[in-house]
Amino acid sequence: MTPIAKILVIDDDTAITELMSMLLKTFGFDVLTTNIASEGIKLAYEAEPNVILLDLMMPDLDGWQVCKAIRQKSNVPILVLSAINDPRMVASVLDVGADDFLVKPVPSGVLVANIKKLIRRNTGALDMTKLKKTTPFAQSNQPLPS
Template sequence: MTLSQPVGADLDELYAGQRSRVMIVDDDPDTTLLLKQILRSAGFDVLSAANGIEALKKYHAVTPDLVLLDLMMPEMDGWEVLRQLRQFSPTPVMVLTAINSKETLVDCFQLGADDYLTKPFYRGEVLARINAVLRRSRRPQPAYRYAFPKIGLIIESQSREVRYKDERIPLTVKEFEVLSTLARHAPEVVDYLTLSEAVWGQDLPQARQRIKFLIYLLRRKLGRVDPAGADLIVNVDRLGYKLETGEG
């Protein structure tokens, strides 16, 4: 008599569910095909959309782990996609665009983008940036509360809420990471490497310039509540930044 053998496991199916899903939103089919090849060869599951309307529909159906987003598209552009995503989702968004402009970079960060990369892109950098963003998004967040009564600043990690002079200050993910890192080390100086690792999970080549943009945005938001708020974050030449807590 022949004994029946147990059915073996399909390991491809077993591990498929553990792969990260990336949605490419770009109206250029050549760019989409290239990105799909790069990401699939690196072990990612991928899907694509040629405009913002299609992207939002697919997002709700699949819920990707990261969105690669072009800005200039028909029907609904990347700006509107980012605005709508940030109304209901914290999913990381990396802007991938041909627009090489500091103003555009700042605007994207203000809307809640997690990273910004210009075309043409280098395969290795795209993968490194994606992996860094995914690592940050999955990092467990410790519960903490920083209160600086002399300057009227309160930072809550669980709700990611910042209050200054009893007024709530809406911050993007990256702005919050910068401010909370400065608060954690206050009143000591925080170097650029520490800030870069807190925000991007690694030391990026353009980290200093990007940190300067984020500091500029933070100063502007704090200064809208009270002009003195713009002076709370102090640049220490060639070293980094520190938070003035009024503690002496």
């Protein structure tokens, strides 16, 4: 089966990147992961993902720096995921280029719906029948860890 789209996950927590990879692959996405923010910037340019999932708090560069760097050369949609729910922080990361923000833990169905929304918004030409592929409702709405 042809992947729906390519997703890049940038998070310093290996458990999160592994979980995201497994989850997104079950929905038919091709998934690239990295636990190093600077490597994520490089992959954003080279791998040309359809959406980037980005953690805010990472040791080498924070999510704001990553957003700014990616926006210098790319308009790929960036979905920020963070356990911190501070309206000022949300506004500031959206101001530097993120397209959306979700607070961890995110139910998997909500995460996938937001990814699909960003893909639709960004491409318009994506095969919509692929986007309608779903897994059982109960499985798709299990919360992701924070």
